[in-house]
Amino acid sequence: MSAVLEVRGIEKQFGGLRAVDGVSFDVRQGEIVGLIGPNGSGKSTLFNCILGQFEPTAGEVMLDGCRVTGLRPSQLNRLGVGRTFQLLQVFPRLTVRENLILAGQEHQGSMLGRLFGARDAGLSAEAERTIEFFRLAHLADARAGGLSYGQQKLLDVAMAFMAGPRLVLLDEPAGGVNLTMLADLRERLETVNRERGATFVVIEHNMEFVMALCSRILVLAEGRIIAEGKPHEVRRNPKVIEAYLGH
Amino acid sequence: MRSGLAWAAVAVAVLALALAPLGLGRYDVYILTLWLVTAVAALGVNLIVGYAGQETLAQAAFLGIGAYTSALLAKAGVPFGLAFFAAGGISFAIGLAIGFPALRVQKHYLAFVTLAFSVFVWLVIRNEEWLTGGVMGLKDIERPSLFGASLRPHRLFFWFVLAIAAALTFAMWWLVRSPWGRAFTALRENPVRAESLGVNVRRYTLLAFAIGSAYGGFAGALYAPLVEFIDPAPFALGPSLLFLLMVVVGGSGSFAGPFVGAAVAVLLPEWLRFAESYYLLIYAALVILMMAFCPTGLVGLAGRLWSLRRRPARMAEDEGARALGEAKP
Secondary structure (H helix, E strand, O other), rough: OEEEEEEEEEEEEEEEEEEEEEEEEEEEOOOEEEEEOOOOHHHHHHHHHHOOOOOOOEEOOOOOOOOOOOOOHHHHHOEEEOOOOOOOOOOOOOOOHHHHHHHHHHHOOOOOHHHHOOOOOHHHHHHHHHHHOOOHHHHOOHHHHHHOOHHHHHHHHHHHHHHOEEEEEEEOOOOOOOHHHHHHHHHHHHHHHHHHHHEEEEEEHHHHHHHHHOOEEEEEEEOEEEEEHHHHHHOOHHHHHHHHOOO | OHHHHHHHHHHHHHHHHHHHHHHHHHHHHHHHHHHHHHHHHHHHHHHHHHOOOOOOOOHHHHHHHHHHHHHHHHHHOOOOOHHHHHHHHHHHHHHHHHHHOOOOOOOOOOOHHHHHHHHHHHHHHHHHHHHHHHHHHHHOOOOEOOEEEEOOOOOHHHHHHHHHHHHHHHHHHHHHHOHHHHHHHHHHHOOOHHHOOOHHHHHHHHHHHEEEEHHHHHHHHHHHHHHHOOOOOHOOHHHHHHHHHHHHHHHOOOOOHHHHHHHHHHHHHHHHHHHHHHHHHHHHHHHHHHHOOOOOOHHHHHHHHHHHHHHHHHHHHHHHHHHHHHHOO
């Protein structure tokens, strides 16, 4: 199948520090790719370069074969790229439903159409479906700031799916989520992948979670990809073991 | 049900306001009109600061831009309607420009940028005598006429301002309830996350400044014919600070906040007239006390008192229900 995302020689320099040092990889339609590596290996910086948060020092990002390097995050999002951040990022003073409508509204109609059109931007039904799908129904009208950490995390992920993205980059979705909810989250992600054909790239430290979820794993260390392959291959790779355990 | 009640309350409030001048003297009607004009400008500050989470110390400058624009156009024989929209339009355009620094700097740095702009406008008004009359100001600004009837009588002018203020308030209410309002709130709460969800943070930031400043301009266009004489003083930095204070005192980010804050700013000097020069001291002390004990402003304070008053009542009901339950065989 064709590559949804192509990353070509991405570099990111922060002063004297080269956080990402020439990373290239492809993600094909419908894949769930894991991105792992020790702390400080450049995973989140790489995400931020791909998603327009940072401007890469060198390299290119292609979406469906089109160059998207240098586009702003909102433009990339409107091209169908969703994301979550490492730290929890919901809008605490909006309700769960409002958070979801916000996550989809900029994909509906024009600026002026949104000003004079319906208050929900025609997204109430879609928000309801998403709320059901992520099992947040009993919390629909609660303020996001009042939810438990795990519930907020679920909402955070749900928001990334509101606009029906083709590609979603998740930065540590399992961080700080309890075991029951973790299984739930994995199952939801697998369902979206199966039913909507959504493609994922997932940064994760929880090895059990990432190995079970992903079909392919990339291992990053000191800004470079040091290994790539199926979960069981990567797990036995001596370079990977060395990177994690140190010299 | 609840929204029906809210609409009824708004209708009653507007009706009461419309009837108020009938029982008031000339000066009181003037104060009431000034309150409406001030509240319109404060609505704009609330959009920029309260909803969109930006900073502005320049609303009095926009009031000045609107006032001088409408006064100069009126003197040139332009009808009020046109002058009014010109005042709003020019303020919208300049507000858009003022928004650009907000894309780069935030919080108090942004406040300083708008502060510099505020001083700049004041200096232009004071020094460009050929246009603005300098410190001598512009005299004899005529009040507009409607359908051939002059709005010079204070009650007629009040109703005119009330109608415009009501329309502008409705427009603001519509705006903050629309998806735009949701995007403005997102800007305030987490611009990085908002951007990642497709919200064009740059465009919405500029729009918040432009629309909020336009409200300053509209208020200015009403202010000039109200006072009939304008000079640079009310458009200096001090009054700009006062506008920010109104929003904070009223309740930043609450829709009714600007009306309450403007009422305090306009009426308190009248009530504290006996205190003479101590007035500012008392005002300052009240603000400090309120910020310490109720940072959500007077609207927030009212909400807290309301829930305090209701809670005992509800508890009593529960007690009653329990007693009834126990009484059942």
